[in-house]
Amino acid sequence: MSEDGNRGLLSIGVFIIILVVSIILYVPPLGLIPDWSLIPPLILALYGCWVMVLAGIRASNPQKYERGPFSTFAGGLILIAIGGAWFVSSYNWLYSLAIILLVLGVLAIAAALRKK
Numbered sequence: 245m246s247e248d249g250n251r252g253l254l255s256i257g258v259f260i261i262i263l264v265v266s267i268i269l270y271v272p273p274l275g276l277i278p279d280w281s282l283i284p285p286l287i288l289a290l291y292g293c294w295v296m297v298l299a300g301i302r303a304s305n306p307q308k309y310e311r312g313p314f315s316t317f318a319g320g321l322i323l324i325a326i327g328g329a330w331f332v333s334s335y336n337w338l339y340s341l342a343i344i345l346l347v348l349g350v351l352a353i354a355a356a357l358r359k360k
Contacts, residue, residue: 251301255294262290285330292323314358318351 266286270277277283296317303313325347329340 251298255298258294259291262287262294265290279334282331282334285327287327289324289327289331292320292325292327295320295323314355318355321347321351 266277266283268274269286270280270283277286297320299313299317299320302310302316306313325343329343332343333340
């Protein structure tokens with residue numbers, strides 16, 4: 245199997261584990277997630293963390309004609325921001341807006357300061 249196939253299978257496994265963790269956090273004995281509608285943003289944010297880990301893996305072993313590690317890291321950070329903003333929107337929508345704007349600002353600064 246190719247290296248891309250291994251990463252794909254690894255990502256599927258991590259996604260299944262993220263689903264299980266999200267369900268366990270919702271189940272009443274723990275009850276850390278108060279409403280079932282907050283499960284999808286948690287899944288999105290946790291998968292964003294995985295995408296950032298993939299960026300680290302990609303940085304250690306770059307491939308020609310493949311997306312760069314900075315782009316993958318930025319995508320993971322955006323997934324975390326969207327999931328976090330969605331999760332926080334159940335409390336106050338201004339916090340959601342602040343999270344999205346903060347991440348966009350950080351990404352703009354990082355892209356401007358990045359050296360090729």
